[in-house]
Amino acid sequence: MADIEVNNISVGELFQKFYIVPSYQREYVWKKSQVLHLLDDIRSEQIHEESSEYFIGSLVVCPSQTRDGAYDLIDGQQRFTTIFILFCAIRDSLSGLGADGLEGIKKSIVDVDTDQYGRDCYRPHLELQYEDAGEIFSQLIDGKNLTKDGTVSIKNIYGAYNTVREFLDDSFGDSVDDIRKFFGYVTRNVKLIRISTHNFGRALKIFETINDRGIGLNAMDLLKNLLFMNAKTYQFDSLKKYWKFIVDELYKIDERPLRFLRYFIFSTWGVPRLAKDELYDWLVKNDKRIGLKDNPVAFVEKMKEALEAYINFVNGKDSYGNSNPFLENISLLYKKRNSAKQHLVLLLAGRRLHPEIFSALCRDIESFLFVCLLVKEEIRTFEKIFSEWSLGLSRVKTMEDYKIFADDTFKVQKKKHASKFFVMFREIDNRSLPKYQIEYLLGKLTQFVDRKAYGGDMPLSMYCNSRDVHLEHILPRQPDSEVFKEFGVGADDPRLVWSVGNLALVEKSINMSLGNKPFSQKKFIYPKSRYLLTQIIFERPDIGNTVIDQAVSQIGTFDEWNKESIHQRARWLARLACIVWDVPATEE
Incomplete structure (x- = not known):
């Protein structure tokens, strides 16, 4: 055989040989649109002129490493597999219409071959050796009902077969003659280049060149x-x-x-x-x-x-599959899985760090992501930043090394956003963030205060991803006449209703008691909540100078609820947020 042999052949000539898709090849990936594109192009050319030829590209093959007399398909298996599926679908369509004389079509699918002992045996013109194909190709060849579920390949082959059957029905209806003519056009007039080489290595180099x-x-x-x-x-x-x-x-x-x-x-x-x-x-x-x-x-x-x-x-776990609260928190911050994944670059770079250092990295990543989210930092810039930081992270060996790294990276970046973070947090409403992210930030604030006061390690999901926890609007979303009378002008202003200063977390049972009542009635219910940040909306626990008192020392209580109360509480929460997300203090 010549080193490289190039043949311009028809599909019919191509299917006179036997081909194998080796086990190392990628699976069948064509979707409905790609299958239809190929079929529609062939059909359009046939309609335009029945004697015209249609070129569908090239194949790269080499002698099979597993079977004498067959070729391994190195490139072009998606088109080849689709044509093979087409032949099976044509056979089944004609058979279903009661047509006879299908030997030629069947021979394009399975034909007689001679084995190494000189004996005749039947072989399909295409064999898939990769495991993902399962039994579906045998079912296809035998004309049996196809398996619908399974691997990606099984689903794609099943989808391709049904796409071809629909195409044949839409294009030719019950016309046996028209389906036969289409088969004849494909085998005689559809052409391609088959590039054959004597060994696998050379075939792959040709493949690489073609797909430069x-x-x-x-x-x-x-x-x-x-x-x-x-x-x-x-x-x-x-x-x-x-x-x-x-x-x-x-x-x-x-x-x-x-x-x-x-x-x-x-x-x-x-x-x-x-x-x-x-x-x-x-x-x-x-x-x-x-x-x-x-x-x-x-x-x-x-x-x-x-x-x-x-x-x-x-999945919110560390490198070894152990739970990590900060990674779980990130999944709550970004509920849509594909919305932000750039931080995975840093996590991959730090995956072999000591668990304590890795946990500190996760904490800082969560904090940094929320700060950038709030100040509208472009997420696409993270890839470049995190990639550059990866090199520095690779030099971290001790916690002291990490603290230096964090100061030079996360801290520097957050310092740039400090003033903007405070202002934008203070002004958060439903136009700033979706509801689940508002619940995330309220959960973080509430969790922080509780831990300062009581200790413990209740996960964030118990604060913002639980059916037992509700988002409370201190000024109700649907104010009645009593609320209007007590609050005054602006009681129905959505910017006030959804202001971060007007929001709190409460248990489901307490939320049912609150309803749409005016603040003069609600304020006596808030202290019954288990959440300290919610309790102090009206009164501070009277237990002296303890850690509980210290936890809320920077946040005031309210006897009345009005526009200024909402703005004041928003400012207090913004100050608390700078502590929770480790944002450097601003003058304000």
């Missing part, structure tokens, strides 16, 4: 092939196992693979900025630094170890 800069593939796909291209044959099983773990686990947590890859690079090598389309080039150019080609298995093992920690962080 990631055209048509993302960096994870190219990285995977680069790893296999540089691995020894005996390393394939380990690579396949680790890579499958990475892909499966990212899917389970609904995480974008490229984001994880970027954060892995940022946290490990301190790269300050790298766009998605720059990832693969960076990996290739920095090979000597990262050792990707010299030891691909070690590289993937490092990725796997980082991913295990990453998954724990996403």
